[in-house]
Amino acid sequence: MLSQENSLILLIDIQEKLVSALEKDKIVDNAQKIIKAANILKIPVIVTEQYPKGLGYTVDKIKNELSSDVKFFEKTSFNALLEEGLLDAIKLYGKKQIVVMGIETHICVHQTASALVENGFEVYAIKDACASRNKYEFKQGIEAMKQNGVKISCVEIALFEWLKGAKHPNFKEVQAIIK
Secondary structure, eight states: OOOGGGEEEEEEOOBHHHHTTSOHHHHHHHHHHHHHHHHHHTOOEEEEEESHHHHOOBOHHHHTTSOTTOEEEEEOSSSGGGSTTHHHHHHHTTOSEEEEEEEOIIIIIHHHHHHHHHTTOEEEEEEEEEEOSSHHHHHHHHHHHHHTTOEEEOHHHHHHHHHOSTTSTTHHHHHTTOO
C-alpha cells in the first residue's frame, strides 16, 4: 500500500497537444486531484515534458497547481529514465514508491514505469490519470505494466491509502478534493 512518507509522484507528459486527442477533462481533472493531494500531504512531484517545443507544455490547469519546487525534465526518450539527471533526481528524494500518471499509457508511461521497477522502485500507475489516444493501446499499456510488476491503482485508492484513516490531520482537506 502507498505511504505518504515514502511516495514521490512522477507526472508524465500531460501536455497541451497530447491532451487535445484524448478525453481531456477526465485525465486532467484526475491528475489535478493527485497534485492537489500531493501539495497538502507534502509529497514531492517531478514532471516530464516530451519535446515541449513541438507538443506544448504541461497544461495550465495542472501547472497552476504545482508548487514552486517541482522539478521539470524536458525529454525526447519515451522512457523518461533515459534522460540525463532524472533518475538521480528521483533518488535524491529517498522515496521507494513512485506514483506515475500521464500520457501515453502504452508508450511513455509504460516504458518509464517498467524501468522504475527494474531500478528497484515500487511503482503505482494511477489508471484513471493515464490515457492513450486508442482504447486498445491503453488497455495493452496497463497490461504490459502489470506484467512488469507495476501496481495499478486509481485516484481515490491512492488518496485514501496516503491518509490511512479519518484521523489523519489532513483528512477533510484531501477528502474535499474528491467531488
